[in-house]
Amino acid sequence: MAFIYSVICSFKYEVHEICKNRLYRTSLLLLPFVTLLFFATIFYSGSIEKLPIVVIDNDHSQTSRKLLGMISATRSIEIWGYTNSVAEAEALLRRGDVYAILLIPEEFESSIYGSTSTHLECYISGTNLSASGVIESALQNTVRTFAAGVSISKLETKGIRRHDAMREVMPINTLTHTISNPYMNYGYYLAPIFMFMSLAIFTTLLTVYAVGRELYYSSARRWLATCGGRGVAATIGKLLPTTIVMILYSQLILFILFVVMGMECSGSYVTLTVGSILFIVAYQSVALFIVALSSNMRLALSLGGGYAVMAFTFSGITFPTMAMFDIARWLSVLFPLSWFSDIFVDQAMRGAPPQYSLLPLAYLASFVVLPIAASRRLRGILLIPKCWHRD
């Protein structure tokens, strides 16, 4: 009972600190909100559309125009312009005005309807993989459809009925079924990781700040005195406001994703929520550990911030963990974001049964061991004046 009372006292103390400290208030309440608003705005549409390409049409025939009409009718590609000069097209590509050059050769039409086959060349800039991937698959699909149309009309001229010609052209039909994100929405794919990444940064920095501030401003004794000198209870009470606010923000993220952006939660919302709570607690645990280790608020903020920012790369969302070097794969387990993104993908996108998320949940929970291991040291540095006001 006395323990709970101490937690409440420390909690009140911290709430009071938040109210009177503008920096604390801004970074706890305002900035995360602004960040989430930014990501919600930028990822709202989620589809990558109208990527510009330039066309060199050396044929100027009805057939080439028909193909180009089909290409510009796709959602992903916009024909930025036409040119006759390869040098000019290359300059556009180098400058980044367009992502690709499509080259239609001379005698395109006559070869297609004659008895020879022809080439269609596409030069795609490989320096923006998000854009080039979208352009390449849109062009491949359009050209395949166009070519199939040509084959069918050729077979029709040989007296084969349209229905049979279709079978002839495509003896094997591939029916794709995409589990999770069937419309290939980039927003659904990127927004969660960017939003939770920002939450990780704020959680880490604010936790370091909450405890580190007592060291920096030599007020640790006053703080501990308000809750009867119980170190563990005082720490829990102190971190609780950040925990609560961040949990509310994680719920806001889920609201933005599932309600505002219309993403479907195909798995267990409860597992996802439990995961997000453990995710926040895990980052707080690491932050506490860093403060204990460094016994210096400023250094702990730099280290904590550096650690939190790094997680994005290792989470495996943009670049899959399986393709990383072994050392990077091992490093990725050190970041709660990696485990949380596993849970998120499984529960929100793939609709996996909750038992597949038990292991990552357990890993997230295990981060709590860090501050427990460092608790003696933490108590020590809070009480020794020589650890105070280090810069």
Next chain:
Amino acid sequence: MYKLLEYIRSEFYALFRDGGALLLLVVALPLYTIIYSTAYGGEVVHDVPIAVVDEDRTPSSRALIGGLMSGPNTLLCYEPSNMAEARELFYSNKAFGIVYIPNDFERHLLSGSQANIGVILDGSHLLLYRQVLEQVATDALTQGAGLELMRLTEQGAAPQVAAAVVEPMQFDVHHLYNRALGYGSFVMPSVMIVIVQQTLVIGLSMMAARRRQQGLRIEPITPLSILSKILVYIFIYGANLTILLTLLWPAFGFVFNAKIGDVALFLLLYVVASLSFAIALSQLFKRREAPLLLLLWSSVPILLLAGVSYPREAYAEWIYLVGRIFPSSSGVDGFIALASRGATLSEVATELATLAILTVIYLALALIINKSLLARQKF
């Protein structure tokens, strides 16, 4: 001249006395770039594990599976006996795609009707999704084309004519600049450029806040003090960037197609623009802890605004324009054009002009803020 040297000396002195700033301004750029490169150094995703459920078990289905096995994108790792087992492999992240061949596959093919195959893909990971889809679609088309060719020649068509019917046009895709489509070559230039700006802004802000917290007088900004800062940070960032581009880039095989002189000139202007931005912002902080708490989070949105993970066509024009107020946005565009795509300086004129304008604006802003701070400090 003597005064300039004095300024430079005191800037170095302040920097080396401040462990936190030193960490950010000198160590962070190479350290982060190396750590990120390690993660992205694998470059290309290939051999994505997939599973095949073959309910047909005929020579035709085996031929299709043979095609899947030979491809570079996917690696056939599992042949579960039914879809329930396949689903288990999928959910436990062992297989990232499932190909399903129904038991009437060969019968349909031989009878001349269309045979279906099913592919189950995972859209939660776009890189893996694309690799699997591309491989399966190509294999199905190749095998289908082979069958059609056979049928047409059996019907008496000349091979060349039959080929023109089956494949009236070949579509050849060439990837320029980053030919292997390496992920590191795609991401690392932008990451490095954004780190330059962010470390300058946060580092300088921490140094300025420290002075104010120690109760030292506000330093007036003069042309000489600006010049000294420029020289000091050009030296530090120049050395770091040179080391990264000459040692790290080749070590990881990242693409570099630039003329050294052009890149050096561009980076020079970029560092100066970022520094002006940093000088202006740094005067706003009174407390040492504030810059990290208030600025670090912005690194993620700023990287996003540079248009890497998410091309600019995907969001509203006004967001893109707002993003241009950060030197990093033009910095990333110009650096990638020059260093990766081999553009000339005149081809990045827009970025150069933007950076020059931003430099002037931020320096003017720095002077205005400085004047008002000095005016308030009347004692």
